[in-house]
Amino acid sequence: MAYHPSIDTELLRSFVAIADTGGFTRAAETVNRTQSAVSMQMKRLEEDVVQRPLFERDGRHVRLTPEGQVLLGYARRILKLHGEVLNTLREPHMVGAVRIGTPDDYVMRFLPEILSRFAQAYPLVQVEVHCEPSGQLLLRQDLDLTIVTRQPGKEIGQLLRQERFAWAVAQGFTPHEQNPMPLAMFNADCFCREWACNALDAMSRPYRIAYTSPSLSAIFAVVRAGLAVTAQLQSLITPDLRILGEAEGLPLLPLTSIVLLRNESSQSPVTECLADHIVEGFRL
Known part of the structure; x- marks a missing residue:
């Protein structure tokens, strides 16, 4: 059976801190160690454990190599599982x-x-x-x-997190070409609806509020049927919808x-x- 060296979670914790902060100095502050101690940890991780270069150094800043990017994903998962195991075993009274x-x-x-x-x-x-x-x-x-x-x-x-709002329609439908453009939005007390309407007013783009609901599922059901355009956080827009932008004559929406x-x-x-x-x- 092949021998593989174990990876100390403290090495991974310092490694993730460097990736998150962009440098050894700030990472050392995060993990409460000296910069030299963190440097020694990373030397050990690179040379003795993974035997691959993990960092590209650019002055005081460091970037992860492709191998480092791969390790980062595993490191986050290992540390999370490590914490969950300890929480489960040490704190069974958590009720x-x-x-x-x-x-x-x-x-x-x-x-x-x-x-x-x-x-x-x-x-x-x-x-x-x-x-x-x-x-x-x-x-x-x-x-x-x-x-x-x-x-x-x-x-x-x-x-x-911060994210940008984006316009979306169903694949294969073009309700954004209608005049006035039909919108499916949350109810009137939602500031994202106010943003969308203000952005359209600013460019004198005719529109009408065709559908409203407090439920995102209901709004997306209307949009998927090709009945309207909506404006939602970009991460909420599913692959069966198409994101629209300035190329389709719609204004850029702000971050939230x-x-x-x-x-x-x-x-x-x-x-x-x-x-x-x-x-x-x-x-x-």
């Missing part, structure tokens, strides 16, 4: 319930993977998911964790921020663990 609030937009795109990993790590925790528009979620006081969409410059809580809010009056180890899983899930 209770967590209440999450999130717009319907993110349920299908992000939550399945997040909740699957969380359930594997903490199988005794009950999770309640409440789906409402961001504006309504911000008014609730009974949720432990809340994911909401915010305009840039008005972020509160912890930033999960997705943030995580914690209810300080109901924080616990259980909610904080789920918050960590949410933060990680929105990075993928």
Whole structure:
């Protein structure tokens, strides 16, 4: 049987820190080691363990080699599994319930993977998911964790990711060529609808709100039928839809921020663990 050297998780932790920060100095601060110690770790990782160059150095900055990019994906997965194993074995007492609030937009795109990993790590925790528009979620006081969409410059809580809105239609249909152009959008209290309408008004593009719903699934059903154009976060647009842009005469839409809010009056180890899983899930 071939012998393969084991990879110390501390080496992987420093390696991921370098990839995330772009340099050895900031990575050393992240993992609470000296720069020379991190350099020695990476020398050992490159020469003794993987036996491949992992970094391309450019002054004070470093970039990953193709081999480094491959290792980065594995390293993130190994460290995540390592943490889940320890959490499961060391903290079997992690029980209770967590209440999450999130717009319907993110349920299908992000939550399945997040909740699957969380359930594997903490199988005794009950999770309640409440789906409402961001504006309504911000008014609730009974949720432990809340994911909401915010305009840039008005972020509160912890930033999960920033994304651009994009126009989308069904493959094989051209409702964007109709005059006025039919739109399928969220209800009137959604600022993304306001952005889309303002952008069209600014270029004097005729449109009409043809369909409204608080449900992203309902909006996409209308769009897939070829009945309307919608504007949604780019990551939510599925492969069966076509993204439109300035080439089709539609305006560029702005970036938006997705943030995580914690209810300080109901924080616990259980909610904080789920918050960590949410933060990680929105990075993928």
